Amino acid sequence: MAESARALKSIDTVPHWINGARVAGNPHAWGEVYNPARGEVIARVALASREDTEAAISAAHAALPEWSATPAPKRARYIFKLKELIERDANKLAAMVTREHGKVLSDAMGSVKRGLEIVEFACGIPHLLKGEFSHQVGDGIDSHSLRLPVGVCAGITPFNFPAMVPMWMFPIAIACGNTFVLKPSEKDPSCSLMLAELLAEAGLPPGVLNVVQGDKVAVDTLLEDPRVGAVSFVGSTPIAKYVYETGAAHGKRVQALGGAKNHMVVLPDADIEQAADALVGAAYGSAGERCMAISVAVAVGDAGDRLRAALIPKIKALKVNDGTDTVAEMGPLITREHRDKVQAYIDSGAKEGAELVVDGRTHPLREKDQGFFLGPSLFDHAGADMSIYKEEIFGPVLTMLRADNFEDALKLVNEHEYGNGTAIFTRNGLAAREFSARVEAGMVGVNVPIPVPMAFHSFGGWKHSIFGDAAMHGEEGVRFYTRLKTITSRWPEGFADGADLNMPVM
């Protein structure tokens, strides 16, 4: 059997990874994994029962004492090894992203590299875990702080970045001395399994990283089990809110990142060609299935007509095809249901009175209806009361609104329910500075359409794009995955000096 055929065969059934081995478990049901470009089922995935999920938590719990006592530099060496192995297998990981998610191969590779950056960041964990020391805070008294592991941590991840988003979480968590149970999206589950196997190849002790494939049953078990100390979630806003509330009610710390509706404000003095190129990349890359996709353009003053004229030919020229086609720029959507939901938004936007300037419903691949394709769409003159503006569509649909001036544009962004990322395109430094300071969003780009922070900064939105107060990775990630302990010590000589019932003061 050829190598590639063997690789395909081996993922026909996607199992769990528990205690250092593939485990079939006793699934409460099976899920179907599609190749979205072909519309075909390519694998089935075990949806973990409560017992399967508890087995993963037990493995993580049993591995915790030894792993948390392992010196940080030694833990970091496993992460260094993981970095080498991901570099070796980056092509395989990217191919798997394309196969199960559908995004084009070059974009899939970009997402693997952005995940790898977090692994590189986690290699520096001994430095990041250093505490603080204060000498002589009182007479003969010193004070120092430690950052210690939380315990068993869980990660629940979305379909749109099946390699990168898990890598936002587990490398930092395990480098900090925690053990981990990852519950990836059941729509594209294989990358998580590949990453767990790479860590095993790196020599990571069994039980430190576990993967349970599954759905709500697995998530609820993770949220309720008292052995889980912290939960990281990335996904849609209603589930983020549910995970935050349920996890917190069970005494866990939770960081839950939700959906988005990212606006790009284009001022009249912007370079319109540059802004149009940026919009096309940010709106239609990954078929709009990015939490940092720009889905709204706010054109100020006379920028609107010029921007529209620049956008139309660029959108019409976009090459949509199977992500393995090396000239394709945009692939299909994740499932037929999701494609139909996005199409229903286009129907409703047209009915509500927005002008449908480019109609993705008429794309030849949509009409052929083999894979889950939809062409790129552009609305102009949309209103702030329309569902295509208010709700997250998560597809290749860009909605343009017109604003009279900077203040009106800023007000639109700030009054929106979501506040993940945003961008401004202008040549005016003062306007950009004002926008950055006053805009209600967690990540801001100035002439940068997708301002995804580097690994050593932190990723997180505002408003209904996040529940909980810790963003992902960077120092925020280290703080989330550690508990602070502050020790005050004194080594007195001679006789006891008698009881003092007053509050100690210096």
Ligand code: NAD
């Ligand atoms: P989703 O919320 O449907 O699923 C996310 C995870 O939650 C999956 O692992 C899924 O199995 C689980 N889940 C789904 N329904 C559940 C339920 N009822 N109870 C418990 N668990 C449940 O999200 P998705 O469709 O996989 O991903 C797309 C969404 O993720 C978009 O809204 C996008 O904006 C968001 N997202 C946000 C960020 C961010 O950083 N803010 C990053 C990527 C994606």
